[in-house]
Every structure is written in structure tokens, then in C-alpha cells.
Amino acid sequence: MNSHRSDLLKAFIQQPEWSWTKEAQHEGRVHHWIENVNEWDGKKADAVLLGMPLSRSSISVSGASEYPDAFRKSWRGFSTFNLDEGVDLSSLSVLDLGNVMMHGTDILESHRRIQAATVEAAKRFNDSVTIGIGGDHSVTACAVRGLKEVYPDETIGILQLDTHLDLRDTSPNGPSNGTPIRQLIDGGAVKGEHVFNIGLHGYFNAPALISYAKEHRVNMITLKQARQKGITETVQAALAQLKQTTDRLYVTVDMDVLDIGFAPGVPASTPGGMTTQELFDALLVIGKDESLKHIDFVCLDPVKDTVGLPTVKAGVYSFLQVLTGMALAKRERGE
Amino acid sequence: MNSHRSDLLKAFIQQPEWSWTKEAQHEGRVHHWIENVNEWDGKKADAVLLGMPLSRSSISVSGASEYPDAFRKSWRGFSTFNLDEGVDLSSLSVLDLGNVMMHGTDILESHRRIQAATVEAAKRFNDSVTIGIGGDHSVTACAVRGLKEVYPDETIGILQLDTHLDLRDTSPNGPSNGTPIRQLIDGGAVKGEHVFNIGLHGYFNAPALISYAKEHRVNMITLKQARQKGITETVQAALAQLKQTTDRLYVTVDMDVLDIGFAPGVPASTPGGMTTQELFDALLVIGKDESLKHIDFVCLDPVKDTVGLPTVKAGVYSFLQVLTGMALAKRERGE
Amino acid sequence: MNSHRSDLLKAFIQQPEWSWTKEAQHEGRVHHWIENVNEWDGKKADAVLLGMPLSRSSISVSGASEYPDAFRKSWRGFSTFNLDEGVDLSSLSVLDLGNVMMHGTDILESHRRIQAATVEAAKRFNDSVTIGIGGDHSVTACAVRGLKEVYPDETIGILQLDTHLDLRDTSPNGPSNGTPIRQLIDGGAVKGEHVFNIGLHGYFNAPALISYAKEHRVNMITLKQARQKGITETVQAALAQLKQTTDRLYVTVDMDVLDIGFAPGVPASTPGGMTTQELFDALLVIGKDESLKHIDFVCLDPVKDTVGLPTVKAGVYSFLQVLTGMALAKRERGE
Amino acid sequence: MNSHRSDLLKAFIQQPEWSWTKEAQHEGRVHHWIENVNEWDGKKADAVLLGMPLSRSSISVSGASEYPDAFRKSWRGFSTFNLDEGVDLSSLSVLDLGNVMMHGTDILESHRRIQAATVEAAKRFNDSVTIGIGGDHSVTACAVRGLKEVYPDETIGILQLDTHLDLRDTSPNGPSNGTPIRQLIDGGAVKGEHVFNIGLHGYFNAPALISYAKEHRVNMITLKQARQKGITETVQAALAQLKQTTDRLYVTVDMDVLDIGFAPGVPASTPGGMTTQELFDALLVIGKDESLKHIDFVCLDPVKDTVGLPTVKAGVYSFLQVLTGMALAKRERGE
Amino acid sequence: MNSHRSDLLKAFIQQPEWSWTKEAQHEGRVHHWIENVNEWDGKKADAVLLGMPLSRSSISVSGASEYPDAFRKSWRGFSTFNLDEGVDLSSLSVLDLGNVMMHGTDILESHRRIQAATVEAAKRFNDSVTIGIGGDHSVTACAVRGLKEVYPDETIGILQLDTHLDLRDTSPNGPSNGTPIRQLIDGGAVKGEHVFNIGLHGYFNAPALISYAKEHRVNMITLKQARQKGITETVQAALAQLKQTTDRLYVTVDMDVLDIGFAPGVPASTPGGMTTQELFDALLVIGKDESLKHIDFVCLDPVKDTVGLPTVKAGVYSFLQVLTGMALAKRERGE
Amino acid sequence: MNSHRSDLLKAFIQQPEWSWTKEAQHEGRVHHWIENVNEWDGKKADAVLLGMPLSRSSISVSGASEYPDAFRKSWRGFSTFNLDEGVDLSSLSVLDLGNVMMHGTDILESHRRIQAATVEAAKRFNDSVTIGIGGDHSVTACAVRGLKEVYPDETIGILQLDTHLDLRDTSPNGPSNGTPIRQLIDGGAVKGEHVFNIGLHGYFNAPALISYAKEHRVNMITLKQARQKGITETVQAALAQLKQTTDRLYVTVDMDVLDIGFAPGVPASTPGGMTTQELFDALLVIGKDESLKHIDFVCLDPVKDTVGLPTVKAGVYSFLQVLTGMALAKRERGE
Numbered sequence A, B, C, D, E, F: 001m002n003s004h005r006s007d008l009l010k011a012f013i014q015q016p017e018w019s020w021t022k023e024a025q026h027e028g029r030v031h032h033w034i035e036n037v038n039e040w041d042g043k044k045a046d047a048v049l050l051g052m053p054l055s056r057s058s059i060s061v062s063g064a065s066e067y068p069d070a071f072r073k074s075w076r077g078f079s080t081f082n083l084d085e086g087v088d089l090s091s092l093s094v095l096d097l098g099n100v101m102m103h104g105t106d107i108l109e110s111h112r113r114i115q116a117a118t119v120e121a122a123k124r125f126n127d128s129v130t131i132g133i134g135g136d137h138s139v140t141a142c143a144v145r146g147l148k149e150v151y152p153d154e155t156i157g158i159l160q161l162d163t164h165l166d167l168r169d170t171s172p173n174g175p176s177n178g179t180p181i182r183q184l185i186d187g188g189a190v191k192g193e194h195v196f197n198i199g200l201h202g203y204f205n206a207p208a209l210i211s212y213a214k215e216h217r218v219n220m221i222t223l224k225q226a227r228q229k230g231i232t233e234t235v236q237a238a239l240a241q242l243k244q245t246t247d248r249l250y251v252t253v254d255m256d257v258l259d260i261g262f263a264p265g266v267p268a269s270t271p272g273g274m275t276t277q278e279l280f281d282a283l284l285v286i287g288k289d290e291s292l293k294h295i296d297f298v299c300l301d302p303v304k305d306t307v308g309l310p311t312v313k314a315g316v317y318s319f320l321q322v323l324t325g326m327a328l329a330k331r332e333r334g335e
Helices: A001-011 A020-024 A064-077 A106-124 A138-150 A180-186 A206-217 A222-227 A231-245 A276-288 A310-332 B001-012 B020-024 B062-075 B105-122 B138-150 B180-186 B205-216 B222-229 B231-245 B276-288 B308-331 C003-012 C018-025 C065-075 C105-122 C138-150 C180-186 C207-215 C223-229 C231-245 C277-289 C310-332 D003-012 D020-025 D063-075 D109-123 D139-151 D180-186 D207-215 D221-227 D231-245 D276-288 D311-333 E003-014 E019-025 E064-077 E107-124 E138-150 E182-184 E207-215 E223-229 E231-245 E276-288 E309-332 F005-010 F021-024 F064-077 F107-124 F137-148 F179-186 F207-215 F224-230 F231-245 F277-288 F310-332
Strands: A049-054 A094-100 A129-134 A156-160 A195-200 A219-222 A248-255 A294-298 B046-051 B094-101 B131-132 B158-162 B193-202 B217-223 B248-253 B292-298 C047-052 C093-100 C129-134 C156-159 C195-200 C217-222 C248-255 C294-296 D047-053 D094-100 D129-134 D156-161 D195-200 D219-222 D247-252 D292-298 E049-053 E094-101 E128-134 E156-161 E194-201 E221-222 E248-254 E292-298 F047-052 F094-100 F128-135 F156-161 F197-201 F218-224 F248-254 F292-298
Touching: A001 F107, A049 A064, A049 A106, A049 A138, A064 A129, A064 A310, A064 B308, A094 A106, A106 A138, A106 F005, A129 A310, A138 A156, A138 A180, A138 A248, A138 A294, A138 B217, A138 C248, A156 A180, A156 A231, A156 A276, A156 C294, A180 A195, A195 A222, A195 A231, A206 F094, A222 F207, A231 A276, A231 B046, A248 A276, A276 A294, A294 A310, B001 C105, B046 B062, B046 B138, B062 B094, B062 B131, B094 B105, B094 C105, B105 B131, B105 B138, B105 C003, B131 B138, B131 B308, B138 B158, B138 B180, B138 B248, B138 B292, B158 B231, B158 B276, B158 C248, B180 B193, B180 E107, B180 F310, B193 B231, B205 F231, B217 B231, B222 B231, B231 B248, B231 B276, B231 C195, B248 B276, B276 B292, B276 B308, B292 B308, C003 D219, C003 E248, C047 C105, C047 C138, C047 C294, C065 C093, C065 C129, C065 C310, C093 C105, C093 F292, C105 C129, C105 C138, C129 C138, C129 C310, C129 E221, C129 F128, C129 F277, C138 C156, C138 C180, C138 C248, C138 C294, C138 F197, C156 C180, C156 C231, C156 C277, C156 E309, C180 C195, C195 C223, C195 C231, C217 C223, C217 C231, C223 C231, C231 C248, C231 C277, C277 C294, C277 C310, C294 C310, D003 D129, D003 E107, D047 D063, D047 D109, D047 D139, D063 D129, D063 D311, D094 D109, D109 D139, D109 E003, D129 D139, D129 D311, D139 D156, D139 D180, D139 D247, D139 D292, D156 D180, D156 D221, D156 D231, D156 D276, D156 F137, D180 D195, D180 F005, D195 D221, D219 D221, D219 D231, D221 D231, D231 D247, D231 D276, D247 D276, D276 D292, D276 D311, D292 D311, E049 E064, E049 E107, E049 E138, E064 E094, E064 E309, E107 E128, E107 E138, E128 E138, E128 E309, E138 E156, E138 E182, E138 E248, E156 E182, E156 E231, E156 E276, E182 E194, E194 E223, E194 E231, E221 E223, E221 E231, E231 E248, E248 E276, E276 E309, E292 E309, F047 F064, F047 F107, F047 F137, F064 F094, F064 F310, F094 F107, F107 F128, F107 F137, F128 F137, F128 F310, F137 F156, F137 F179, F137 F248, F137 F292, F156 F231, F156 F277, F179 F197, F197 F224, F197 F231, F218 F224, F218 F231, F224 F231, F231 F248, F231 F277, F248 F277, F277 F292, F277 F310, F292 F310
Parallel strands: A049 A094, A049 A129, A129 A294, A156 A195, A156 A248, A195 A219, A248 A294, B046 B094, B046 B131, B131 B292, B158 B193, B158 B248, B193 B217, B248 B292, C047 C093, C047 C129, C129 C294, C156 C195, C156 C248, C195 C217, C248 C294, D047 D094, D047 D129, D129 D292, D156 D195, D156 D247, D195 D219, D247 D292, E049 E094, E049 E128, E128 E292, E156 E194, E156 E248, E194 E221, E248 E292, F047 F094, F047 F128, F128 F292, F156 F197, F156 F248, F197 F218, F248 F292
Antiparallel strands: none
């Protein structure tokens, strides 16, 4: 074999999924930065990420269980540099802890595993922001119960971006995706008055649930109200109130808060919802806030997304907005 | 058979389309509230609804004839409670009168039936707001002619939300969906100066039609103008002018006024159109106005809608916005 | 009101979903013939139909839970007259017993309900052929266990049309859709040698499962073998053998036996599978056989079907082929 | 300007839709061969083609009106050379007479125009085979009535390839696409016994229509029967019988005779229908037969076809098969 | 033949693609106004249009090569009258020069042809605005190099509307669509400080490219900044600066500047991008500016657009906005 | 941390893409068997696989460059056990050599790399069957030229399964996907009489190309002829003839030989093509033949495949059929 050949071979044979075009796109990409870890011990990070691929608990057929992996695949298309804010996210350390393994047919067992994994993550990474990637909204109840287990003496406050109240009763059908906030209130983990739901609008909550919300003094802030005051101002005000009354903040972002025109891949999204830009602005504010400790993103079903995956991309963008906020705050703190 | 079994059977066997998930979604839903009536006599209602499933009269192939039924099916996903305004629509009584039966191949006969049905509905429910669900825009000419028949001495004013003027000449091809306003002006039922068209924009009306509009003094208010003044202010101003100059208001909403990004299920929608939020705001104002007597929604083709049916959902939302306005006005009146 | 008007009104106003075109299609349609019953007592029928809308138990995300209702909706497009065989199915009486109500998050409870409902149906309609409409393949294990409960002394034989063996172990993940035949063999309800699986082909069964099948003497008849002998001859031979060795026949049709070109709405369908025509021929033979007592159709996911719903239509056609066979046999018997 | 530039310009600037790739595909293509004529006088041809773009007369929403143009656009992808038979179709002369202009809202007027155009084409091109491109099946009644007008003393025979009988009564809804054969029998233009329908199968004809067919002695040949005898043999036998009993043959091909797996773009296609190969074989036999004088292709809706337009391509292929048969017969006759 | 017939024939037979509905839509349409020319000599026009159907040079698979023809086909649906501005575009003369013919496999040859054609167009139509229709963004480098060849002593300024910097290095993979601005800066045709990029946002540019941009003093104006200042004000300010520092303006519109919700047919579009309305406003300002000499639109892939072609329509709308600006300026100048 | 927790963590946290359902499907799967190798030296195998992800050379826009990776991703769904033949493919050793790295804009350089990589693979694995995975059909010319370089004294025979002749002239547009066989004949690498093309049918080859084929004595065997003789018999006969006249066999499978109903993901597939079953049968015969040394699969575009990826799955199935043939032959040889 002549040496030219040999060089050619070395130069031009690639492993699958590494053809040049993909390679060329990889410089400074998110997947080069976020570290996937097998072993949790002895690690430190600004944020840790945990997949919660459960959607058998959804009222309607849902493929939200596919989101954690679709999300990671999509982030290969994103740079670590946020141009609007002029900040490189690689100034933060972020660990990907992997996915919680789900049981095939025992939904309650899957819920227990999500809770247990949240407990472990919260203990080992107690200086990090924990980021849960659902899955459907039932995972939020598990995660918050886990935090209550780790921090039994702390009062937990919830900032919820959602079109729905998620206050359905569990008695007829168990802890489905329509029930997480109800579970937490009924179970005593969270008080209704410590829940702020921003983004409610239209005709998507039954009268009985609104009555429950009022009775338990859940703070319902409609999208109309939020727009009148300003989305970011509304979020800031809610965060301020929660800081005064609670010890630990949990943010839950139900992607169905988005307008159906921007989020075809969230089956429960509706007309009249938030624009992606509004959500991105809200999440930047949340990321900047020093009280942010725990956040999750739920109910995005990549199986139903349209060609080009606009909703999955909006999901990755949302996640990066939180990190941008954190990076700006870190820079401001001079770290 | 032991009794345990028997109870199981009673508890767990359901009729088709009534599995629990659907059931659970049904509490306080629109389809539990709007009453479908076979017999019109002796009924009273705040509003009555009549399907006009005709689209053989469309210039292009159209499935808008499928909309009345798709619309009713979709409203099962909507609550009666409007969260933004804090009002439960079930404070209104709304009757579903069914659909006008169309002829299979005689379009003019179908037009006659729509006119006749409008006459009947207007007579029997003269205290109600009548709501027509098209069908293509040709149904508007039939409905207005029917009203003129019932109220021959009244001057009719038209508030039109539309991207197009719908002023095409009927001579070459008959009363198609591009002609309704022209039919009414040429036929003497309505004067051009009593037509206010809000939402016109872009490059979607031929120069000749604009000349006709100017000649007949049709009030053309572009979307750009409406946005500069404010959408709701623009609608209010048009309503005020129509109240001064006419006796009876007919509102026609061509769903192609929406931007194509929000309304994939309206084949004639275009870039640069209204957002759904803008339309919802306009319809709330219209619903609140005491002069509202007749309204229709046309040209939404569910067959062309994308997965998740965003346009059909926007259509139901639009309809409910009118009712929300009515409910607010009713509450204000202390009824 | 003049009488012309009144007549018009009577003649031309229709209830939703009853415009003429649909009406015209309804003469002699399946939905006019199959009777939906609320009350089971005191009824008799040649066949009874029970929906089993469970697919949370599927390994992959599945919308097969939507099939029972999609199936009933689609049959509105089918006549009761089979032209090929010159027989009108309305010579048979068929009752639709409705759906078994599923629990929202407790899959095993749903399985128990399917078993209980099967027990009830088998007892009350012990002269009828019972037809289960899944749902995913996990429902078959429930149904057969139910029959074993009713007929503890009978040996049950299974004729399975399937691309897969469905012999996965339940230990890691419970009674999912990959396990029903394994559940029945391991649980002692059925012997491996009393299972005939026709339609196996290609590369879709793990070596370990094939070893299990051999060990338990499951009769594996590949599609290639069936085609060489003739599909109908193969089915007849299997039925003959089962009649000699077992007391009660259960037929289970996993729609993934179909070629992916004909069944886009069965996610597990593969290239190299049966044509719809081959399946229809097989089902006619099965319907004609006097040993037919129980049959189910599973794993058809209407959510994934393409526009026009070819797979759902193939599902209805399959169901009617069984009934055609029964009608021919009844005619032959002179009933 | 230097001459190099000028040459470049001449060489490399092309008119729209003529970039090289398309050009390269155009050698020996169908659209280079079939001549589109504005003026009918003084022309001669082996076959003439007339578009009949009407589908407002369809029971269900149909875009079959778009087929004549979609058909012509698709044939740009086809060569004039049939490889299987080794014959170049350019040995035939074929004229494209254009489309009959439809009225926008008067369906009966459109029917009259189709009839009138058929009369003209039959008179002027009485030595040519006329090929109608629908449109929905209602056009067939117009065309046959036109022929009866031109040839009042001839008995017309119909060979129909169809899943349906198309024998619905016109009284409730006029001459829709479900009625053409009934129109012709009831109107006396054709006798039921002179109609041969090949391809009937399954559950797609109401019992009442089958009774009508029997009463009028329509020859119903099921697809099952045709396959048992052989498709081509069945067609040949029908042609032979028609030649003995009638003077003039009209062939009508309802593309819904195809299996839904091969014809997603024919909304009325069903499982269990003809394969494209079977239809192509049948059409070759028809093309070869010297009795072929008139043929139409109807009910293909390109709007509903899937990406890649498999059904439109099957439609062009079908059309070319007839011409291949004609070219083979011409070669055999030594012309 | 009687004369009635003859008249019918004349009246009602149409050439393909000219059935009435289409005809009726054609009055005052764009395709009636823009003149397609075979011969360039001796022509004058306000604007000339040249298709550049190249996308083999795209990093990812792209069908942008189909856009020039899809664009021309879509403009048949647009009127020449801009309602918002009350101006008829037919007051301008616009010539369609056709497409540059691409080589099948030699991308650099295709680039040379685009450059050569640009040179010719610039020379012959030096009083016209030249409008290039891509194709992918690599065509911009060719076009600007062509202008530099014609006007070697002029300083060229670039106004770029884009989500990306397009500053990738050509060394590993040649002049692909990610490289045009880099090619021009590295090649000395344009200085970095003479490039204004408006619309940058989010996470879509690698850190290394941002460093290059800073080093070469490319003016990066984020969408956030543009919105804070006002989109039109931002564009006006950039134009003003370019006029002061450069001799000749080239505007390049990468359609991926649009939000993915409005531009599904631009594979590189992202969440958080411009709305179509914002782009339309920007283009109106650009069209009004007397410094406008050259503009191109690139990277719109009609193959990936959704049903209804919203992105192609937005592309045509964008093009017409520039012409509207030009028509307003012409009217103002009293021409 | 208590030990229960720690165990939970170990047991239930998984790396991305390894949730249980996927894991459970992985036993005995193809991706567990085929070994991906970075280093070629010192390896031995029954077959080696090389991806050739080039489709910039396609006449029409093509995403066939995505196939090698889509193919590998899809094989995760396939077992190593062929049920029809009762053989476990893991009795063969198969190495995945990766992909040839393509240049971004220099197509001829990409062609050179494919040729060079083929030379290397042929030299190092001269006892193995080499399997090329395209890419478009232009890669075949590169591969065969590479073999001719390694074995200059051997006569190469080509067995081509294809709807097209691929005999276009390269002079106008270079070595595109329509030219490979012409390149080889014109370049002297292969004689026309040593090419057997099986599967030709219909109207998809220009008359001029057929003349070229006849002139060079290319063996054209139509699908009709193949079906009359039997597909497998036809392939066997062609192999026998090639063995007599040539020294080295190259098989090229253009997936467009498949019928468009079975292969929506091959843009050039047509009606009237092979069924997947026919192709699978042919490939089994080819795999069994001891003369098989080199084979490629080309022109499958996964980007255009429908939901469920039936064509990609047919591509994997086809590949496995060749290996099944090889495994059967190996077993027969007692290895």
C-alpha cells in the first residue's frame, strides 16, 4: 500500500454520524460543553440535569417520554454563546446525570424512582441548580415530594408557567399528569398560597378546578394580566413574593403555556398562549434570580412535533435561557 | 353471577367514546352546556347557533363544509369558564339549532335553504344573537338577504373582518365565495358605505375590486391602520359609526383575516395577517357591544388544518370570545 | 309563518353530523346494523363486541387505546353486504357491548377489569362469538385468563396471526404488550404446543425467544411456509390440529402481521409481512370454522395511521371478514 | 462587453422551469410528444385527450377537479418508450384538446358543457380514441349522453373498472358522482345488461344498489372472480361479450378500483382492491382491443395524494398503458 | 355542426391550467405584470430579477434550488396592489431575466456562472435594482464579487438580515453556504466594518465566529437591540451609516432570520427570530431608500415548506415589500 | 445516605438513550453483532460495510447522503435471527468500517475518496464481501473503478437491480447519479455485455438510452420477463452467465427498482416496480451465490420516507437478506 493511500484512509474514513458537515457544526456546541456523567460522586457543577422519561401517566396518549433524549439530540444544533446577552454559557459547569429508568407497566414504581433520584441529586448536588426534563407533569409532584423529604423543615414555593391549573383530583384515576399541584397541596407538601401560576388564559380549566384554586388561595395570574404588567415584571414580582413567604423555590414550566402556533409539539397547547419570545424573556429573569434552585420542563411531546422540530428547539432554547440568566448572574457576582 | 362481578360490570363498562379519560375532561365543558335542540318552538336563548355546511360554492376546492361538525367536536376540549375575564359562560343560554341541510348538486338551492333557515331563526329567536357557522363566505349573502326579508325596513350595516373585499362580480361564475358583499351591494340589500372591512392588508385584492370599493364608498380599514389606532379601538369606532347610520348590525368574520402562521387551516390566509390574539381581542369587544345581533364565521377548512387542529381550536376560541363579551355585558347589566 | 317556510324548516334542518351526504351513505351501513347495548341481560346474538382500550402497557408509545372508537367510527363507511361472497351480514345479529373502562394510572387494575369483563361476556353470551378490540397485545393474556376462569376444565388452543412471538419475560417490566403468550404458558393457562403462530417472518424475534418457543413446542409457521402451502390451507390445517387437541379456540390477530406497506398505522408492522388480501382470506376461513368462539384484534394505532386511515379501514374489513365467514356458515347450516 | 461574457450569457441563462436538471430529463418525454392544440379543425390523431375538471358534484369534498392539470404536469416524468413491450408510443399521434371550462357555481351547466364538448370531440375526431380525464364520476354520464346524441342509433356498451356500482338514485341530490350509471340506465342511454363492472369487492355497495343492479341485469364481476379467471382473461371476455351485443364501447376507469395501499390519492379507494399492476395489465388488454373508442379516468384527487404523488403517477401510467396497447395493435396491423 | 355548438366550443374549451377559477384570480396579478424576457438588449426597468438555483453548496441537504421557480409560481396568487400603502406596483417596470443555469456536479463552475451573470446584469441594467433569488447563501459571495468586478473602484457595503454570521472558514470544505461573508472579507471584496448584520439572536453562532466578527469589526446588531430601538429605525440607521462609508449597497436577506413558527420552509430558521411582519416592515424601509441597488433573498427551501406554502408566500410578500418601497419612493419623486 | 437509596441510584439511573424499553429490545439485535471498527489492520470478516454518504451528485435534490446513518440507526430494531430460514446471522462476522468523509463542495474530490476507500477496503479485506451503502448511484462508478484499480487484469461483471439504465452521458453535467454504468462502459472498466439489468419496466428510460444499451449489448431484462420466468430463476440465470464470462461480480441495487407503494422513501421509485418480497427473494439468491464479492445499495433517501420509515426498514431487510444467503451458504459448506 502506498503512503498516499494510507493517508487518505486516515484522513477520510469516519465513524458513523461524524461526516464533515456534522463535525463542522460541532465547534462550540452545547453537547461539547455539557458533560454526561456516569458517576455522581465527587462532582461539582453550577447545574445538573436529570431526565424523567415518563408519560404513561398522561391522560391522553403522550410521547413526552421521548423528550429527554430528543432534547439532548437537538442541542447539538445550539452554540454555547448567547448573542443577545453576549455571554458564553461555557462559563458555567453543567452535568448531565442521565435518565431515571422507568418501569414498563408499574407507573407508581416509576414515580417512586423519580422521587428517589431527585432526593439523591438534591443531596449530592446541593449547591447546584437541578433541572428536570420530563416526561409529563406528574413528575413534578414526585420531584417536589423528594425535595420535601430532603428539606423537611423548609417551606417550598412553586412558580408555575402553565395554561392549566393541574389541580385535578387523584381519586378516580390516580396521579396522572392533570394532578401534580393538587397532589402537593392535598398531601401537605406545598400550600396553595405558595403556588404562583402565570400564563393561565382562555377556556382550558374547568369551573370546579378554579373553585378549588380559589379555596386554597392559589395565585392565578392570567396571561392577560401578565402582559398588561409586563411578563418579566410579573415574574419578578412573583419571585419576590415567594422569597418573602417560602424557603425554597421550585419552578415548573409546562410547555403547554405556549401558543399552539409556536408549539405544535405540545398536544395541550392552545391558541392565545405565550409566544416563545415571551417565555424566553420570562426564563431569563428566572435564571438570573439567585433564589432559583430547582426547575423542570414538562409535557413536550417530540413525537407530535412537526418537521423541523420547532417545539423541541424551543425547549432547548428555553433551557439555555435559564442558563444564560445564571451565567449573567455569575458574571455580575464576579465569579 | 356473584355480586362483585355485577358491580364491576356496572362500574367499568362504558359506551363507546366514553372511556374515563374523555369523561374526566368533560366536567364543565362546552358540550355539556350548549343545548342541541330538535324543536325550535317555545325556546328562548341568549344566542342560537346554526351550521351552514356549504363550500361547493368556493372558487378553490374547499372542505369548509366540514367545519360546523369539526367545530362542535372540538368544543368538547373547551371549558365554559373564561379565566382572563373571570366569567362562566354558562350564565348564558345557547342553543344549537343544527345544520341547514345542503343539496348535493344544486348550489343555488342550498343558498335558498340557508336564506330560508336564517329567516326562520331570525323570526323565532328575535331576541337572540344568531351565530352562523360556515361554510364558505357565500353563506353571508344568503343570511343577510334573509334578514332583509324579515326586516325589510331596517338598514343593515356590516362589520367585516377579512383579508379580502369579497367584491367579485357574480356574472361570470355565479354567487361564489368571492362575491357576497358585491351581491349585497349590487342587490340593494346593503349600501357600500355601511360596510366596514377591518383587516385588509398586503397584496390580496385586485385593483379593479379596490376601485369598486372606493366607488361604493366601502370603508376599507387596513390592518396597519387598525394596529396604529389599536385593534379594539378600531372595532369600537366602526361599531359606533354603524350604530349611527344603520339599524341592524351583521358581523362577518372571514377566518382568512388571520395570519397564515396561526391559521394553516384557512387556505386563503396570508402572511402579514392578524394574530389570533388580535382577533380574540376584537371579538371580545364585539361580543360586549349591545348592537350585536348577528354574526357568522366562515372559510375555515378543517380538512386542511394541521395535526392538533390549531385553526379549528382558534375557531372555537373565537366563537367563545363573542359569548364572553355577551356574558360580561349581561353581568354588567345585572341580569 | 307561512307553511312553505315551515315545511322548508322541517325538511332542511338537520342535527349535527347528519347532513345529506352522510345520510345518503348510511343506508345499509354497518352502524345501522350492529346494535349498541347498555344492558346485557336477556340479549342473544351471533357475536358480541367488546372494546379494550388499553395501550399504556405498550413497550413503545402507543395510541392503540384509541382504536376501539376509531374502528366504530370507520365502520360507518362500510356496507353490510359482502359482494365477493354475495352475503348480507345483517343476517347475523351482532351486539356492541361498549368498552371496558380503563384506569388512568394503574395498569394492572385495567388488566383486571379486562379479565372481569371477559368473564362476564363469556358467561352471558356463551352462545356467541366474542370479539375483543384492543388495545395492545397485553389484553389477550387477560381475556384468555378470563376464559380459563369461566371454563377451568377446558384446554384452550390459540391461533395467533403475528409477526412476533410475544414471548418476552414479564419479570423485568411486568405484563407489557410483548409478553401475553409467555404469561399464558408460564401461568399454565395454555400449553406451548397448543399455540399456532402463523405469519412469523424476517428478523423480528430475538434468538432467546425462539429458543423459548422451541423449548415449549410453540408451533411456529412462517409466512414463507404458509405461502408455499397456501394461506387458507395453512389456517385450515392449524384449526384442524387445534380441534383435535384442545377444547376451546382463541384466535388473536396482531395487526402487525401485515406488511408495513399496507399497515402504516401499526407501528410494529414490517416489510415482508402479509398483504391485506392474505389476511382477509385467512379471516374468512376462520369465520367459517364452527370452532370459532373467541377472537381479538390488537395493536392497531389509529393515531399513527396515514391520511385516509387505510389501516383502520383494513381493521374494519378484517372484522367483517370474520362475520362474513360466520354468515356463510350460518347460511350453509340453513339457519 | 467581451465575447466570453456574451457567450456565457447565451449559454447559461435559462427561462424559468428550464434549469439543466429538468432539461436533461426531458429528452423523449411524454410532454414533448403529446401536442396541445388550440384549434381543432383539420387535425387527425390516433387519440385525443380532453380534461373534465369537475368535482363540485362529488358527495364528499373532492379535489379531483385538479387532476387534469396534475396529470399533465406529472407526465413530464415519463418517457415515451415502454420497456416491457419494447414499443415507442411516439408512433401514435395524440392531441391534447385542453380542458372543458367549468362554471363556478352551476353544476348542471358544467355537465352540459362536458356533454357538448364530448359531442364536438366525437364528431371532429371520429376516427380517434377519445380519452376523458376527470373530474369525478359524474362526468361519465355527460360523456355517454353526448355520444348517444352523436350516434343515436348505436347501442352503447360500458366496461367499468370500479369498486362501486355508482347506481345511486339522483332524485334526492341530483347527478352526483355516485349516480352516473343509474342516470344512463334510467335515462335510457344504456341498458343495464350492457354494463360490465369488473373490480367490485368487499363491503362498499349498499344492499339496495345491488338489488337495482340485479334487477337491471348489470354484469357484476367481483375482483375475486376476476382473479380466479385471470384479470386479463376477464377483461377480454367482457369485451368479447360487449362486442357481440353492442355497437360502441365506452370504458370508464374509476381509480377507486385500486387498493388503498397503492392509491392514497383516491379517497374512495379501499383495502382489498386491485394492485396497480393488475390495473396496468387490464388496461393493456383494453388498449389492444380494436373496439376501444372512448375511455375515461375519474375520481383521482391529487390534493389528497401523498408526497411523491404515487397515485398521480399511477394515473399517468394507466393512461400510457392504454396507448401502449394501441401502439402494439397499430404495429401488428402494420401501420 | 350547428353554430350553438361552435360557440360553446369557443367559449368553453380552455388550455390546461386556465380553467375559470384560475382565470378569475388572474386579473391584476403579479405574473401579469412582471415581464419574462429572453433577450436582455435594449430593455430598461426599475428592477430586474435573476434566479440563482444553487443549493448543492449547502452544508445540510437543501432544496433551496427549487425556490426561484416555486417563488414565480406562488406570485400568481398576489395582486399588484398594496392595500396598506395604497400603491399599485404596476407603476414600476420589473423584468424577469430567468435563471442562471447550474452545472450538475461542478459547484465552482456554478458559482462562476452566477458571478458572470451578475456582471452582465449589472452592466446592462445599471440603472435598475437587481434582485437575486437564491439558492443558498453561497450565491451572495458570487454576486458581490461580480459587482466588485464591474465597479472595482467602489467600496461595497452589506446590509445583512440573518440569524447567522456566515463567517465560516472555506478551507476545510470550500465555499459552502456558511461562508459567503467570510469569503468576501478574506478576499478583500468587502471590509468587515462595512457589514451590518441585523437579526442575530440566540445560540446559533459558534464562539470562534463571533471572535472573527469582532476582530474584523463586523457590525452585529441583535434582534433584541433592533426591537428596543425599533426595527425600522435600526435599518434606517444602518443604511445611513453605510451611505456615509461605502459607495454601493448590497442587501442580503437570509430568510432564516425569520422565526421558525413563521418559516417552516427555512430549515435553519430558529425560535426567537423575526416575525414576518417585522421583516416586511424592514423591507419596506429598504425599498424606499434611494441607495438600494442590489438585493438578494436566500435559503428558502420550498421542498420543506408545509402544506399551503406559508414560507414561499412570505418570500413573495418580502420581495413585493421591497418593490412597494420603491414604488412609494418613485411616487414621491413625482415620476 | 442509606444503602437502599444508593442501590436505587445504581439500579435506576441510566445513560441517555438507554431507558429500559430500548434496552429490552436490544437482546440479540443487529447493532450488538456488527462490530464498528476504527482500525482496519489485522481484522478478518465475512463481510465489511462502508458508508458512502454522497448525494450532492444527484440530478434532483436528494437526502440519500443521510442513508448510511439512518440505516445503522434502523438496524437496532432488527434481530440477528432469520425466522424464515432458521439461521442466526451472528454465525457470520461483519465489520462496519464507517463512512467515507465527503468534501463539502467538491464533488469530484468526494468521488476520488470513495474510489480510494474502496481500493483500501478491497485490498485489506480481500476475503470479505464488501458492502457499500450509498449515497446516490454515482458512487457505484467510483467503487467499480476502484476494484478495477486493484484487480486490473480481471473482467468485471455487473448485476444491476434497477428501474433505470443509468446510461446518461456525463458530458453536459458530469458524473451525476444518472451516469454510473455509462461512465464504466465509456471508460472501459466494464463491457456493456457484462451488465445485466433486472427490474426495468414502464416508461422511465429515454429512447436514446435504450439505443445506447442495445448498441453496447447491455442485457436488459424487464420485470415482466423476470416475473414470467420467476424472479429467483432470472437472477440465478444472470449470475450463471456472468460467472462464465467475467472474473469478478459487482452487484448494485438501486432501491428505485421497488414499487412506489413499498418505497415512498426512494424519490425515483415508480408504480409497477418490484414488491419488497420480490427484492428480498432476489437478494437471498444473490447472498447464497459463492461468486458474490461486492454489492452496494443506493438511492434511498430517508429524508423523504414516510412516518415509520418503511423504506429504511426495507433497506435494512434487504441488506440482511444478502447476509442470510451468505450464512446459509456458510452452513452448507460446513463452516
